[in-house]
Amino acid sequence: MDHYVDITLHPDPEFAAAQLMSALLSKLHRGLHDTRRDDIGISFPEVERCARGLGSHLRLHGSAQALASLLAQNWLTGMRDHVQLSEPSSVPTGVQYRHVSRVQVDSNPERLRRRLIKRHDLTEEQARQRIPDDAAKHCNLPFASLRSHGSGQAFRLFIRHGPLLDTPHPGRFGSYGLSPTATVPWF
Template structure:
């Protein structure tokens, strides 16, 4: 994690930034999946929290080694997005930076199929299980998210992303095909 590359969305009168970030992140997910990359992390330096403001922003930062980022950027994963983004150079991470985890956070959103499975596992009536799930789902989620299709399961889902607290030292680990990790950290600056 000694190098990074910044990808910024360009203003577009036809497409809102969240829609463009969704398209960009979907393309990145496919590229990471195809490369079977577990050594590329992501962060969103301009993300915003809050029920009414949650957004990943218009800035995606990729973190890895110079060689791995070069390999990724040689792939045609940005085809179709070049008019909508500006891509920076691969640069060394500045000295004396903080580190953060950037991870997927899952929530119980009251999905009826989940309630049905919960009822079966716990010997409850489906209506009781759905009532339990509805109470939990009423909580307002303040994390930013994107709607994506999983490359492995083809399922569409909301990917909620949580930036952890800044830490003074990095933690090693692997990243998933979304560039996220519950344990590994990325440089934060």
């Protein structure tokens, strides 16, 4: 994690920044998945300045070789007119670190009831009694709206930026560039 690349969204009168960031994350996910990369993490440097949302700045973290390999792929096809890409640069000295991870929230009571019926052989009425409509959990974390490549279902990818740490924690990143154990430099 000694290098980074900044990707900044251009303002667009037709698309909100949140919509463009969601599209960018979807493209990045495909790129990381297709190249089987687990050594590139992400962060959102503007997340603390945004009232809601992830902002318009995505930072990729990794080794110079890992970033160069990812950037050589075509994963940004269709997004190049909407983003500005920095050159890979060395991480400044004296930075802090943080975990940037996915938080999964069960927020759809209907889906939870279907799952309960299937797993515990209950009737729809029994499931409705166990999981009422107001049982949905609410999450105030910033998120990207994505669509599953496998099922086609729309979902929200909630992202948590953990507390600042003085030392890095090594580890692997998933195909969204997120990890509950590995840290990325924060600056």
